[in-house]
Amino acid sequence: MSAVEVVALTGGIGGAKLALGLHRVLPPGALACIVNTGDDFVHLGLHVSPDLDTTLYTLAGCESPEQGWGRRDETWTFMRALGELGGETWFRLGDGDLALHVERTRRLATGETLSAIMDDFRRRFGIASRLLPMSDDTVATRVHTPDAELAFQDYFVRFRAAPEVRAIEFAGASTSRTSVALAEVLGSSRLRAIVVCPSNPYLSIDPILAVRGLAAALRAPGVPVVAVSPLIGGRAVKGPTAKIMRELGIEASNRAIAAHYGDLLDGLVIDESDRSAELPQGLPTRASHTLMKSLDDREMLARATLEFADHLRRRA
Amino acid sequence: MSAVEVVALTGGIGGAKLALGLHRVLPPGALACIVNTGDDFVHLGLHVSPDLDTTLYTLAGCESPEQGWGRRDETWTFMRALGELGGETWFRLGDGDLALHVERTRRLATGETLSAIMDDFRRRFGIASRLLPMSDDTVATRVHTPDAELAFQDYFVRFRAAPEVRAIEFAGASTSRTSVALAEVLGSSRLRAIVVCPSNPYLSIDPILAVRGLAAALRAPGVPVVAVSPLIGGRAVKGPTAKIMRELGIEASNRAIAAHYGDLLDGLVIDESDRSAELPQGLPTRASHTLMKSLDDREMLARATLEFADHLRRRA
Numbered sequence: 001m002s003a004v005e006v007v008a009l010t011g012g013i014g015g016a017k018l019a020l021g022l023h024r025v026l027p028p029g030a031l032a033c034i035v036n037t038g039d040d041f042v043h044l045g046l047h048v049s050p051d052l053d054t055t056l057y058t059l060a061g062c063e064s065p066e067q068g069w070g071r072r073d074e075t076w077t078f079m080r081a082l083g084e085l086g087g088e089t090w091f092r093l094g095d096g097d098l099a100l101h102v103e104r105t106r107r108l109a110t111g112e113t114l115s116a117i118m119d120d121f122r123r124r125f126g127i128a129s130r131l132l133p134m135s136d137d138t139v140a141t142r143v144h145t146p147d148a149e150l151a152f153q154d155y156f157v158r159f160r161a162a163p164e165v166r167a168i169e170f171a172g173a174s175t176s177r178t179s180v181a182l183a184e185v186l187g188s189s190r191l192r193a194i195v196v197c198p199s200n201p202y203l204s205i206d207p208i209l210a211v212r213g214l215a216a217a218l219r220a221p222g223v224p225v226v227a228v229s230p231l232i233g234g235r236a237v238k239g240p241t242a243k244i245m246r247e248l249g250i251e252a253s254n255r256a257i258a259a260h261y262g263d264l265l266d267g268l269v270i271d272e273s274d275r276s277a278e279l280p281q282g283l284p285t286r287a288s289h290t291l292m293k294s295l296d297d298r299e300m301l302a303r304a305t306l307e308f309a310d311h312l313r314r315r316a
Numbered sequence: 317m318s319a320v321e322v323v324a325l326t327g328g329i330g331g332a333k334l335a336l337g338l339h340r341v342l343p344p345g346a347l348a349c350i351v352n353t354g355d356d357f358v359h360l361g362l363h364v365s366p367d368l369d370t371t372l373y374t375l376a377g378c379e380s381p382e383q384g385w386g387r388r389d390e391t392w393t394f395m396r397a398l399g400e401l402g403g404e405t406w407f408r409l410g411d412g413d414l415a416l417h418v419e420r421t422r423r424l425a426t427g428e429t430l431s432a433i434m435d436d437f438r439r440r441f442g443i444a445s446r447l448l449p450m451s452d453d454t455v456a457t458r459v460h461t462p463d464a465e466l467a468f469q470d471y472f473v474r475f476r477a478a479p480e481v482r483a484i485e486f487a488g489a490s491t492s493r494t495s496v497a498l499a500e501v502l503g504s505s506r507l508r509a510i511v512v513c514p515s516n517p518y519l520s521i522d523p524i525l526a527v528r529g530l531a532a533a534l535r536a537p538g539v540p541v542v543a544v545s546p547l548i549g550g551r552a553v554k555g556p557t558a559k560i561m562r563e564l565g566i567e568a569s570n571r572a573i574a575a576h577y578g579d580l581l582d583g584l585v586i587d588e589s590d591r592s593a594e595l596p597q598g599l600p601t602r603a604s605h606t607l608m609k610s611l612d613d614r615e616m617l618a619r620a621t622l623e624f625a626d627h628l629r630r631r632a
Contacts, residue, residue, distance in 0.1 A: 045422040077391040081415035085440055087422075095411035099397035102418075106361040106403075124401055 002188035004130065005030040006306065007218075008195045011051050011204020012039075013068045014237060015197030016058035017292040018228055019129075021302030022195065023059050024295075028128035032185040033059075034214075036199070037114070037133045038141035038170055038207030039152045043091050044082075046101040047108055050153075051204065052118055052133060053100055060125040068238070071096045090158050115179045130185060134208040137176035141207050142169045152203070161240040165247045168202055173210035178217060186217050193309035194218055196227035198290065200241045201260055202248070215264060224266040224312040228290060228305055229254050232271040237291060258283045266312050269305050284312060318504035320446065321346040322622065323534075324511045327367050327520020328355075329384045330553060331513030332374035333608040334544060335445075337618030338511065339375050340611075344444035348501040349375075350530075352515070353430070353449045354457035354486055354523030355468045359407050360398075362417040363424055366469075367520065368434055368449060369416055376441040384554070387412045406474050431495045446501060450524040453492040457523050458485045468519070477556040481563045484518055489526035494533060502533050509625035510534055512543035514606065516557045517576055518564070531580060540582040540628040544606060544621055545570050548587040553607060574599045582628050585621050600628060 006026060010019050010033050022031050036051045050069070057063040057071055064070045074094035083089045093101065100121065107117045113136040122131040143155040145163035155161060185191075199205055209215045218225060234252045236242045242252040250256050254270045258280030261268075268283055271290040279285050288304040289297065322342060326335045326349050338347050352367045366385070373379040373387055380386045390410035399405045409417065416437065423433045429452040438447040459471040461479035471479060501507075515521055525531045534541060550568045552558045558568040566572045570586045574596030577584075584599055587606040595601050604620040605613065 044418050045425055046418070071397075075391045075393040075411060077411035078394065078414050078418075081387075081412035082419060085415055085419050085437060087415065087419045095391060095393035095414075096397035098394050098411075098414065099401055099403065102360050102362070102394075103398060103401050103403045109361055121401060 002185055003027075003029045003190060004032045004185040004188040005190045005192050006032070006195060007185055007191065007193075008033045008197055009199075009205055009208050010034070010055060010197040011036040011199030012054050012239075014230060014239065015199035015204060016055050016063070017298050018195070018197045018301060018305070019055055020058050020295075021292070021298030021300075022306070023127075023129045025299050025302045025306070029130075030190070032130035032132060034132050034134055034182060034208055036204045036207050037135065038139050038203075039156070040138075041140070041151060041153050043153070044088065044093075045105070046098075047105045048091075048093070048101050049104065049114070049118075049133070052131065053097070055131060056100075056118070056122060056125060056127070059122070059127045059129055059131070062125075070094050091153060113179070115181050119181070130181070132179065132182050132185065134178075134182075134214065135176040135211045136179050137172060139173045139176045139207055139211060140171040141203060142171055144169065156203070161243070165202075165244045168206065170207045170210040173207070174212060176211045178211055178214050182214075183217065186221055191221050191223050192313065193223055193306060194221075194225040195305055195309070196225065196261065196265070198228040198230040198237075200230060200236070200239055200244070201257060202241070202244050209264070218264065224309040224316070225264055226267045226269060226305055226309045226312065227257070227261055227265050228269040228301065229257050229271065229274075231257060231274075232291060233273055253278065254285070255280050267308055269301075269308060318501055319343075319345045319506060320348045320501040320504040321506045321508050322348070322511060323501055323507065323509075324349045324513055325515075325521055325524050326350070326371060326513040327352040327515030328370050328555075330546060330555065331515035331520060332371050332379075333614050334511070334513045334617060334621070335371055336374050337608070337614030337616075338622070339443075339445045341615050341618045341622070345446075346506070348446035348448060350448050350450055350498060350524055352520045352523050353451065354455050354519075355472070356454075357456070357467060357469050359469070360404065360409075361421070362414075363421045364407075364409075364417050365420065365430070365434075365449070368447065369413070371447060372416075372434070372438055372441060372443070375438070375443045375445055375447070378441075386410050407469060429495070431497050435497070446497070448495065448498050448501065450494075450498075450530065451492040451527045452495050453488060455489045455492045455523055455527060456487045457519060458487055460485065472519070477559070481518075481560045484522065486523045486526040489523070490528060492527045494527055494530050498530075499533065502537055507537050507539050508629065509539055509622055510537075510541040511621055511625070512541065512577065512581070514544040514546040514553075516546060516552070516555055516560070517573060518557070518560050525580070534580065540625040540632070541580055542583045542585060542621055542625045542628065543573070543577055543581050544585040544617065545573050545587065545590075547573060547590075548607060549589055569593065570601070571596050583624055585617075585624060
């Protein structure tokens with residue numbers, strides 16, 4: 001029987017911060033993260049899963065605080081040697097980080113699912129929380145710009161999210177399936193909340209929601225679905241959320257975030273500083289301190305989000 | 317037109333020492349090494365070519381003098397991280413070394429030949445000498461022991477060459493082909509000698525000679541073929557040559573080495589200390605200092621071997 005109480009939808013760094021907060025304030029095994037794999041790509045012949053790995057490293061406490069991605073105490077001998085061989089070095093893979101990619105690629109080639117491999121990895125990292133790829137099928141985020149249709153990492157890393165976004169596509173989503181593990185955690189009798197982390201809604205959460213049947217599966221348990229807004233004062237803490245909203249002709253506001261998620265949400269956590277701004281219509285909000293600088297910030301926001309969800313559940 | 321004057325057949329560390337001597341005493345571009353790929357294997361999903369890489373690193377001057385294999389100034393972050401993931405760590409791959417394997421694997425998957433990839437690599441390492449895989453086809457050395465038929469690296473690295481050798485097989489040899497580049501260097505109008513380096517005859521040189529048509533191609537140019545014996549006083553400097561000879565019921569002697577290579581050879585370079593031992597019948601020998609400790613030793617042995625070959629050519 002699943003001990004999962006909270007399911008969190010998360011992408012990269014911003015989402016992983018709240019996931020860590022939830023991981024720390026909940027009992028061991030009570031958190032399951034559904035992680036975006038729309039950024040996954042094959043690079044140098046290796047299967048790279050940026051958001052899964054960021055979540056893994058963050059929950060294990062071995063993420064690099066300076067970079068925001070990759071591992072702490074990393075070495076870079078491989079990249080230097082690869083550069084000398086004329087290999088592609090625009091996507092930085094640290095020596096320790098490489099172990100994940102090589103071993104994941106090897107195991108995928110033997111027919112193991114990404115879900116099974118990541119479940120083994122998180123156990124080996126000593127993480128009690130579950131770590132679930134949004135799907136074991138390939139769903140590839142593609143960014144349409146005025147000049148080209150770009151693979152996600154080309155847009156995000158190679159071109160540093162500079163090109164104007166006209167549209168975002170999740171190739172393969174319509175035929176993708178959720179995993180058995182995902183159905184299992186959403187069927188947990190202890191489930192009390194589903195949290196949409198403050199990841200980029202367009203690039204990190206939307207691909208998750210695009211997996212066939214996943215959005216409906218999130219509503220099925222009947223527990224509150226609460227998002228934490230990625231905006232503070234109409235700006236993203238990090239990353240191109242606000243820039244993309246402007247490019248898509250959407251106002252960078254909590255109202256727009258609420259409208260974007262629509263019926264999925266039962267509530268939205270916004271930053272205290274946005275209390276006085278125009279609030280979403282017809283959606284409960286809870287103001288909290290959403291800028292997560294310290295570990296305390298992460299835990300406090302996690303608690304506030306869970307309290308809000310519990311409040312919504314009692315009210316329902 | 318090929319500027320190649322000398323073709324050297326070589327395997328791992330011992331052979332690479334003489335190859336380096338030849339590389340240093342010959343004009344740039346005058347040496348071509350035909351390298352054993354019978355030890356190549358797919359490990360962690362990566363195409364590893366131990367002897368090609370040892371030759372590459374040695375000629376580039378970036379080999380690890382302590383280990384005898386791999387790169388100088390190597391880091392080991394990948395292996396540590398792989399071990400933490402439960403990956404296979406019996407075959408040690410350094411972080412810098414890994415760049416060769418990842419990039420080679422990636423390029424092979426695009427359809428490039430091993431010959432073309434290694435030719436690019438040696439240029440990028442600034443090596444004027446040619447570096448030719450014995451074949452672009454898979455030829456796998458397999459070691460028959462009383463208990464099992466072992467893949468080469470299992471025998472050599474995992475079991476440290478401890479099992480008794482009953483027979484050695486080169487799977488795929490009968491259908492393998494020599495490369496265009498190999499035919500080109502053997503067709504060089506400047507060719508003056510073919511040198512069989514003091515690598516293990518059974519494990520490193522025999523796979524080369526087993527490639528279909530290769531042994532005949534070595535005789536075709538009509539230049540002297542001279543081997544440097546891997547034995548000194550009936551013992552190998554390093555590695556299991558003498559042990560394997562005993563296990564195969566062969567006396568560990570220069571006579572047996574000469575008999576093993578048979579008609580291929582026009583001469584055998586033996587160690588000075590073996591002058592008084594029984595010499596091969598009907599095969600010219602030249603005594604020299606064959607223990608290569610210093611760079612000077614390597615160059616002196618290279619010069620002595622070439623002088624011997626030139627002497628045989630004039631006499632012919």
